[in-house]
Amino acid sequence: MATLAELRVQIDAVDDELVRLFEERVRLGGQVGDYKIQNGMKIFDRQREREKLKDVAEKASTEFNKKGVQELFEQLMAMSRKVQYQKLVEAGALGRLPFIGVKELDTQNARVVFPGTEGAYSQAAMEYYFGEKCNSFYVRTFRDAMESIEEGAADFAVLPIENSTAGAVDEMYDLLVEFENYIVGETIIPITHTLAGLPGTELSDIERVYSKGVALMQASRFLDEHSGWQQISVANTAIAAKKIMEDKDKSQAAVCSANAAKIHGLEVLVDNINDDPNNSTRFIVVTNQKIFHKDAKKISICFEVPHESGSLYHLLSHFIYNDLNMTKIESRPVEGRNWEYRFFVDFEGNLAEPAVKNAIRGLREESRSLRILGNY
Amino acid sequence: MATLAELRVQIDAVDDELVRLFEERVRLGGQVGDYKIQNGMKIFDRQREREKLKDVAEKASTEFNKKGVQELFEQLMAMSRKVQYQKLVEAGALGRLPFIGVKELDTQNARVVFPGTEGAYSQAAMEYYFGEKCNSFYVRTFRDAMESIEEGAADFAVLPIENSTAGAVDEMYDLLVEFENYIVGETIIPITHTLAGLPGTELSDIERVYSKGVALMQASRFLDEHSGWQQISVANTAIAAKKIMEDKDKSQAAVCSANAAKIHGLEVLVDNINDDPNNSTRFIVVTNQKIFHKDAKKISICFEVPHESGSLYHLLSHFIYNDLNMTKIESRPVEGRNWEYRFFVDFEGNLAEPAVKNAIRGLREESRSLRILGNY
Structure with missing residues (x-):
């Protein structure tokens, strides 16, 4: 039996050959690209790719190897396509983008909406992104x-999409699918909850605590120490603060930011009550125009996955083979189709890049209802 | 310039060579596997893989090709490892199963717990799974x-894990990680909400509607038609029904099942108020012993994904290469580590199958904190 060192010498020799053939294949793929550009042909040739996969599988000798070479050639063909899209870009022939590139978002003269009321975390995120003096108003819910x-x-809305401890804001994902609005920006702010009540309230006075459900959850360790308190969820933390002031009832308290307490004339009874001291929330900036900042670095898309073994895996391969770094993947049920899912993927990239074009082309071909939610 | 047909002849010749070299590499990888088994060596050799990636990149001539061959070899080495794990299984070197196989779950003499109170949907799921006369009791929350x-x-608990319209029950995923309990069964039941109140209540009497938050959401179209009603979320739909009866106040109503209404002496004011008429929920059966039914067909696992581009994709490849069908993938934030995620995957299989052992072995090697949540 060969030693490990001997086997590795043999493997290294095979690998040298593989590198050489890989380079040769990329070179030939580039020539195919030149030909296609000169003749106005589409880069993605589904039939040719299917035939190639069938052909290489037939040439492999075991079941394992048939699967393996197919996987290998899916990757090689994706790379070939990437070279060809690159050539299209160099020839200025990539065509129009579905989003209009802008140099700047007009954040100075914009009218911005946020959910909740004065003192909401969304307002803090908005002021962080648009500046404290921005022209804004509030509505009650995310849907509003x-x-x-x-x-x-409004020109823009600022809405929460993900919390570092509670996870995705499911409702926002569903609303991004329902409305034809687009993400043009994002910002992360720290979320530090306090327990706030009427000035002079003692903890022993409290019987009911109001807040947004997810905020109650983020402060559950503190609240569990006071198991006699009834927890009541309302639309927003700042709406809870406002209610406490309006009701003028010391048996009630709110879980909200110190700022919301101050705005609504409440006293902070206990500061920093969230379970995780580093609790933070990512907010997205949404508009109704299909635009993107020319220097945008992150893309959000969603698509439905057909009911086939390995479908999701094959879809994800388009990110990998195009060297696009996925930063997030979420799933949500598809309405009206039990136990089918829609996936939401965030990845690094700009719509003007050939690799992005290549990936989106492939994803659209193999998924259902692909939508670009924004580039920001 | 060469024609497309001429270029394709050249590409096909390169591809034939690639298939041949791929097979040679798999064969040599298998021999390395034999050597490692005989010498008790670990399959995954991180240092060797890193050196190989550096080496092939140095041999490639352009930036594009350096990246390309690295991607190619990451895939080739992943396949090599899979061949080697397969050999480990064939050599019987994977050892004892971490779960004890049982022929039957003792559902006859079991004591079963469900969250909520009499009339909860969890109770309906429990009776569907364990029979109507099963020995049971209830507690307030999922955590309880x-x-x-x-x-x-209790010997078993019946808990909701996923709803067809609302999606994953995030809290349950977190609890499955926190507790060392195991899933041994599952059942799906239809969820049909009603609006229930004290006998004789008119819709015009109602001011406040109580239910579990997710149930209020599932009936949001109906409730939105009555925007004057305040919506208050409580721990459970049946707890809401019980409260209405106890308070004896016609300004209050509950969103709950017709059964919960009946049990607590309420009248169904409006039947079938959920947005989706096919609304249904999947419940899991959980126990504290690390057991699995010998004929179990589905496995749930969770793992954390390292912060590297393509990590998730490489982890998922273990399911594909072992021909294991993923039926579900969910992500949740990892507590205390902002913006890192834990993934939950359901796939078809039984812990005694070599393909399953093979996949789990590979996943454990490449992920962080892998846990088998159950086989059922």
């Missing part, structure tokens, strides 16, 4: 904010 | 149920 954007009552 | 199991106060 999406409608304000769609109708043009 | 997991604690009852851990302490041995």
Whole structure:
């Protein structure tokens, strides 16, 4: 039996040959690209790719190897396509992008909507992104904010999409599919909850605590120490603060930011009550125009996955083979089709890049209802 | 310039060589596997793989090709490892199963816990799975149920994990990680909400509607038609029904099942108010013993993914190469580590199958904190 060192010498020799053939294949793929550009042909040739996969599988000798070479050639063909898209870009023939590139978002004269009321975390995120003096108004719910954007009552909305401890804001994912609004920016702010009540309130006075459900959850360790308190969820943390002031009842308290407490004339009874001291939330900036910042670095898309073994895996291969770094993947049920899912993927890239074009072309071919939610 | 047909002849010749070299590399990888088994060596050799990637990149001539061959070899080495794991299985070197196989779950004499109160959907799921006369009791929350199991106060718990319209029950995923309890069964039941109140209540009497937050969401179209109603979320739909009866206040109503209404002496004011008429929920059966039914067909696992481009994709490749069909993938934030994720995957298989052993072995090697949550 060969030693490990001997086997590795043999493997290294095979690998040298593989590198050489890989380079040769890329070179030939580039020539195919030149030919296609000169003759106005499409880069993606589904039939040719299918035949190639069938052909190489037939040439392999075991079941394992048939699967393996197919996987290998899917990768090689994706790379070939990437070279060809690159050539298209160099020839200035990539064609129009579905989004209009802008140099700057007009954040100075924009009218911005946020959900909740004065003192909401969304307002803090908005002021961080648009500046403290931005022209803004609030509505009650996330859906109301999406409608304000769609109708043009506001130019932008600032909405939470993900919390570092609670995870994805499912409702926002569903609303991004329902409305034809687009993500043009994002910002992360720290979320530090306090327990706030009427000035002079003692903890022993409290019987009911109001807040947004997810905020109650983020402060569950503190609240569990006071198991006699009834927890009541309302639309927003700042709406809870406002209610406490309006009701003027010391048996009630709110979980909200110190800022919301101050704005609504409440006293912070206990500071920093969230379970995780580094609790933070990512907010997205949404508009109704299909635009993207020319220097945008992150793309959000969603698509439905057909009911076939390995479908999701094959779809994800388009990111890998195009060297696009996925930063997030989420799934949500598809309405009206039990136990089918829609996936949301964030990845690094700009719509003007050939690798992105290549990946999106492939994904659209193999998934259902692909949508680009924004580049920001 | 060469024609497309001429270029393709050249590409086909390169491809034939690539298939041949691929097969040679798999064969040599298998021999390395034999050597490693005989010498008790680990399959995954991180240093060797890193050196190989550096080496092939140095041999490639352009930046594009350097990246390309690295991607290619990451895939080739992953396949090589899979061949080697397969050999480990064939050599019987993977050892004892971490779960004890049983022929039957003792559902006849079991004591079963469900969250909520009499009339909860979890109770309906429990009766569907264990029979209507099963020996059971209820606790308030999902966490309470997991604690009852851990302490041995109950043999099994029945808990919701996923709804067809609302999606994953995030809290349950977190609890499955926190507790050392295991999934041994699952069942799906239809969820049909009603609006229930004290007998004789008119819709115009109602001011406040109580239910579990997710149930209010599932009936949001109906409730939105009555925007004057305040929506208050409580721990459970049946707890809401019980509260309405106890408070004896016609300004209050509950969103709950017709059965919960009946049990707590309420009248169904409006039947079938969920947005989706086919609304249904999947419940899991959980126990504190590390057992699995010998004929079990589905496995749930979770693992954390390292912060590297393509990590998730490489992990998923273990399911594909072992021909294991993924039926579900979910992600949740990892506590205390902002913006890192833990993935939950369901796939078809039984822990006694070599393909499953093979996949889990590979996943454990390349992921962080892999846990088998159950085989059922």
